[in-house]
Amino acid sequence: MCGRFTMHHGPDELMARFDIQGSLFEPTARYNIAPTQPVAAVTAHGPRAERLLEPLHWGLVPFWAKDTAIASKLINARSETVQEKPSFKHALSRRRCLIPADGFYEWDRKTKQPTHFRVRGGELFAFAGLYEEWHAPDGSPLRTCTVLTTEANALVAPIHERMPVILQNPDDEAMWLEVGRYKPLDLPPLFSPFPADQMDAIFVSKRVGSPANDDAELLVPVG
Numbered sequence: 668m669c670g671r672f673t674m675h676h677g678p679d680e681l682m683a684r685f686d687i688q689g690s691l692f693e694p695t696a697r698y699n700i701a702p703t704q705p706v707a708a709v710t711a712h713g714p715r716a717e718r719l720l721e722p723l724h725w726g727l728v729p730f731w732a733k734d735t736a737i738a739s740k741l742i743n744a745r746s747e748t749v750q751e752k753p754s755f756k757h758a759l760s761r762r763r764c765l766i767p768a769d770g771f772y773e774w775d776r777k778t779k780q781p782t783h784f785r786v787r788g789g790e791l792f793a794f795a796g797l798y799e800e801w802h803a804p805d806g807s808p809l810r811t812c813t814v815l816t817t818e819a820n821a822l823v824a825p826i827h828e829r830m831p832v833i834l835q836n837p838d839d840e841a842m843w844l845e846v847g848r849y850k851p852l853d854l855p856p857l858f859s860p861f862p863a864d865q866m867d868a869i870f871v872s873k874r875v876g877s878p879a880n881d882d883a884e885l886l887v888p889v890g
Contacts, residue, residue, distance in 0.1 A: 668743055668773075668816060668827060668829045668830075669742075669743055669771050669794070669814045669816055669829075669830070669831035670701070670702065670742065670743075670772070671699060671700060671701055671771065671772040671875065671878075672700050672768045672770060672771040672772065672794075672831075673697060673698050673699070673700065673768065673769055673770040673771070673772075673783070673885075673886070674694070674696075674697050674700060674706070674707060674767055674768050674769055675696035675697060675698055675769060675883070676696075676767070676769055676791050677696070678690065678693050678694060678720075680791065681694065681707065681720060681767055681791070682720070684767075684791045685709050685718060685720075685765060685767065685791075685793065685840070686718060686837075687709060687718045687719065687720045688717045688718050688719065689717070689718075689719050689720070690719070690720040690721075691719065691720065691721040691722065692707075692720070692721065692722050694707040694720070694722075696883075697881060698881050698882055698883055698885045698886060699772075699875055699878055699880055699881040699885055700725070701725075701878035702725050702726050702738075702739060702742040703724060703725060703726050703738065703739065704724070704725055704878070705722040705723065705724055705725075706722070706723055706724075706725045706766055706812065707720060707721075707722065707766070707767055708720070708721055708722070708723045708764045708765065708766050708767075708796060708798060708812055709764060709765035709766075709767065709793070709844070710762075710764045710798065710844075711764075711844040711845070711846075716844060716845055716847075718844070721810070722810075723764070723796075723798050723810050723811055723812040724738070724809065724810065724811045724812070725742055725811070725812060725813075725814075726738030726739055726740075726741055726742050726811055726812075726813070727741040727742075727744070727754065727755070727758070727797065727798070727799055727811050727812060727813035728741075728799060728801040728809060728811045729741075729753075729754050729757070729758075729799055729801070730757065730799050730800060730801055730802075732801060735801070735809065737754070738811060741754055741813050742813060742814065743813060743814055743815070743816045743829075743831075744797060744813045744814070744815050744816070745815075745816055745829075746795075746815045746816060746817045746832055746855070746858035747817075747858075749797075749815060749851075750851045750852075755797055755813070756851075757799070758797035758798060758799050758813075759797060759851050759854075760846065760850070760851055761846055762797060762798045762799055762800075762846070763795070763796070763797055763798075763843050763844060763846055764796040764797065764798045764812060764844070765793035765794070765795075765796060765834070765840055765843065765844065766793060766794040766795075766796040766812065766814060767791055767792075767793055768791075768792060768793070768794055768831075769785060769786075769789060769790070769791055769792070770783050770784060770785035770786075770789075770886075771783075771784055771830075771831055772784075772871070772875055773823065773826045773827045773830075774826070774827075774876075775826055776827075779873065779876075780870060780873070780890070781870070781871050781872070781873060781875045781876065782826055782868050782869065782870055782871065783868070783869045783870075783871045783875075783885075783886060784822065784823060784830070784866055784867070784868050784869075785866065785867050785869070786833070786861070786865060786866055786867075787865050787866060787867055792833050792834070792861075793833070793834045793840050794814045794815070794831045794832060794833060794834070795814070795815040795831075795832040795833075795834055795843055795857065795858075796812045796813065796814055796815065797812060797813050797815070798810060798811065798812040798813075799811055799812075814831050814832075815831065815832040815858070816829045816830065816831055816832060817829070817830060817831075817832050817858045817859070817860050818830075818860055819860060820860035820861060820862065820863040820866070821863040822863035822866050822868055823860075823863075823866075823868075826868075830860060830861070832857065832858050833861040834857060835857075835859075835861060835862075839857050842854075842857065843857060869886070869888050870888060870889050870890040871885055871886060871887065871888065871889060872884065872885055872887065872889055
C-alpha cells in the first residue's frame with residue numbers, strides 16, 4: 668500500500684530530473700501528502716511524448732464513474748491485477764504517468780510507529796501512476812491518479828506487505844510513459860520491488876498521522 672508520501676524537492680529539480688518540457692503549476696514542498704489532495708505528476712503528450720508537469724488529485728475516478736465517491740477506494744492499484752480491473756484497464760493502456768516523490772510512509776500495525784522510507788541519499792524518484800479525466804454533470808473536468816503497488820522488499824516487509832512501484836531508472840520511466848510504444852503486456856518487468864539495499868528506513872514523529880501536519884519536522888528521526 669501507499670497511503671502517504673513526501674515530495675519536497677523544488678520545481679527546478681523536478682524539471683531537470685524528469686526532463687520536463689512544460690508545467691501547468693508550481694508545486695510546493697510537501698511532507699505529508701494524503702489521498703484526495705493534489706499531487707505533482709508527469710504526463711506525456713503528442714507524437715514526441717513531450718513531458719508536462721501537472722496537478723492531479725490522488726484517488727482515481729474512472730471516466731465512466733457516476734460520481735467521485737469511488738476516489739477514496741482507488742488511491743492504489745495492485746500491479747499484479749491492474750490489467751484485469753475495469754477501473755484501471757483504460758488508464759493502463761492510455762494514461763500512464765510518473766508521480767515524483769522523495770519518500771513514503773508506512774506504520775507498524777502493532778506500535779503505530781511511522782517509518783519514512785526513502786531512496787538512499789534522499790534522491791527524487793518516481794512512482795508508477797495512472798491517471799484519468801472525469802467530467803462532472805456540468806462538463807467540468809477532474810483529473811485524478813492512482814499509485815501502483817507491488818510486494819514489499821526486505822526493508823519494507825517487516826512493516827507492511829506492500830510498497831509502491833518505484834520505477835528504477837530513467838529508461839524504466841520512459842518506458843512507462845510511452846503508451847504508444849509499450850503495451851500493458853510489456854510492463855510487468857517494471858513492477859519488481861525497488862532494491863532494499865538502495866533504500867533507508869527512518870522512524871519519524873507520530874505527528875505524521877494527521878494530514879493537517881505538513882512540515883519538515885516530520886522527517887526528523889526519532890527513537
